[in-house]
Amino acid sequence: MTYDSRRGRSPLRILALGAGSALALGACSGGVTGGGGDEGTDDGPIVLGMLAPFSGSEAAFGPYMENGAQMAIDEINEAGGVLGRDLELITEDDACDATGATAAANKLITSGIVASVGGYCSGATLPTLPIFSGAGVPMVIPAANSNQLVDADEDGVFLINGTGDQQAQAALAWAEKQGVQRLALVDDNTDYSADLADAVAEQAAGTGVEIVLEESVTAGESDYSANVNSILSADPDMVYWTGYYQEGGLIAAQLAAAGYDGELLVADGTVDAKFAEIAGDAAQGVEGTFTQTPDMLEGADEWIATYEERYGEGPGPYSTQAYDAVRVVAEAIEQAGSTETEAVIEAIQGIDGLELFSGPLKFTEEGTLAEGGFAIVEVGPEGEFVLLDDLQG
Numbered sequence: 001m002t003y004d005s006r007r008g009r010s011p012l013r014i015l016a017l018g019a020g021s022a023l024a025l026g027a028c029s030g031g032v033t034g035g036g037g038d039e040g041t042d043d044g045p046i047v048l049g050m051l052a053p054f055s056g057s058e059a060a061f062g063p064y065m066e067n068g069a070q071m072a073i074d075e076i077n078e079a080g081g082v083l084g085r086d087l088e089l090i091t092e093d094d095a096c097d098a099t100g101a102t103a104a105a106n107k108l109i110t111s112g113i114v115a116s117v118g119g120y121c122s123g124a125t126l127p128t129l130p131i132f133s134g135a136g137v138p139m140v141i142p143a144a145n146s147n148q149l150v151d152a153d154e155d156g157v158f159l160i161n162g163t164g165d166q167q168a169q170a171a172l173a174w175a176e177k178q179g180v181q182r183l184a185l186v187d188d189n190t191d192y193s194a195d196l197a198d199a200v201a202e203q204a205a206g207t208g209v210e211i212v213l214e215e216s217v218t219a220g221e222s223d224y225s226a227n228v229n230s231i232l233s234a235d236p237d238m239v240y241w242t243g244y245y246q247e248g249g250l251i252a253a254q255l256a257a258a259g260y261d262g263e264l265l266v267a268d269g270t271v272d273a274k275f276a277e278i279a280g281d282a283a284q285g286v287e288g289t290f291t292q293t294p295d296m297l298e299g300a301d302e303w304i305a306t307y308e309e310r311y312g313e314g315p316g317p318y319s320t321q322a323y324d325a326v327r328v329v330a331e332a333i334e335q336a337g338s339t340e341t342e343a344v345i346e347a348i349q350g351i352d353g354l355e356l357f358s359g360p361l362k363f364t365e366e367g368t369l370a371e372g373g374f375a376i377v378e379v380g381p382e383g384e385f386v387l388l389d390d391l392q393g
Helices: 011-028 061-078 098-110 122-134 147-151 164-177 191-204 225-234 245-257 273-283 301-311 319-336 341-350
Strands: 046-052 087-093 139-141 157-159 182-187 210-216 238-241 263-266 287-291 352-356 359-362 374-379 385-389
Touching (some): 046 061, 046 098, 046 122, 046 319, 061 087, 061 301, 061 319, 087 319, 098 122, 122 147, 122 191, 139 319, 147 157, 147 191, 164 238, 164 263, 164 287, 164 374, 182 191, 182 225, 191 210, 210 225, 225 245, 238 245, 245 263, 245 273, 287 385, 319 341
Parallel strands (some): 046 087, 139 157, 182 210, 182 238, 238 263
Antiparallel strands (some): 287 374, 352 359, 374 385
16 A cells, blocks of 8 residues: 555645644543653653664664654644643664563653654564553554564554565565566574565465575675575575675675676565665665655655755655654644553554555554555665555556
């Protein structure tokens, strides 16, 4: 599901309409009861927390997410806030590390956050679920999408990125559309990467695509020649790399140097311009499974221009999802008339039709998107990923 420009409304126009109704709701609402870290107060800012990678190998994504979330907060505050109160964002660096994320989550809770709007690496996000849930802090996760996040079955966890199962469906749909018969799966042993590879292997049963190799690499290394030799020996038509861009760029370059001439498909953790910087010439022709970035969406020009004006650069992956995560939380608090945990969770679950960049929002009972919204992108001439096929036809 993609943003439908036929509705004639840009995301900024949608937000303005939503903020107007929010002001009306805030004017007629009663006192705010406590939830999460709000402690029953009805004045002062409503504080949202974000865990994201601001250091480490995935540090490129943290600023995208923070800027997108802050942009939504600024717009909502300029329009009157939520229940008559301003929103405030507190960020902490999880460095995509489980131990660091656990400490950072506890730090956010002590800061008095009402909801979490962060989560990039699934392996770092997973151990924070019981921490936030136990503290009564609902989570609207903009990026992390491992099926394990759903399987954890914690209260108040919602994903506005498509799940691993949904991304696997897109990868296989593209492989079949390309006439691929022999597919090699290569992961980096992280929760997200291995989970996605397993989902593809499971869903491939009964299709025309044969999984000829399931290979795991060790993240952080520089020489993947042994893995490359395994791939070449399996003789696949397509390799699907399900890990992150740092290793993905090296593997792409080393596959090309070894003479691999089949297709290379990468997962959403690799869809970033830094992949092309690492892969060099080998990046050309590489495709990816991804939920669309702002530049791929019709009707997003005004939003992009505003982002560039505020931050001095264009928006990157997960900036729109982080923007929308804030909007979902704000909408739910308005609908609940409160920051009380159960009321906010119930309101999030009941949202039906709120316009996000990915389309009208509707959550399943498991807190996942009713439709994943994955498309196929490819590396363009400047090293950036551009839309290739929206998989809608």
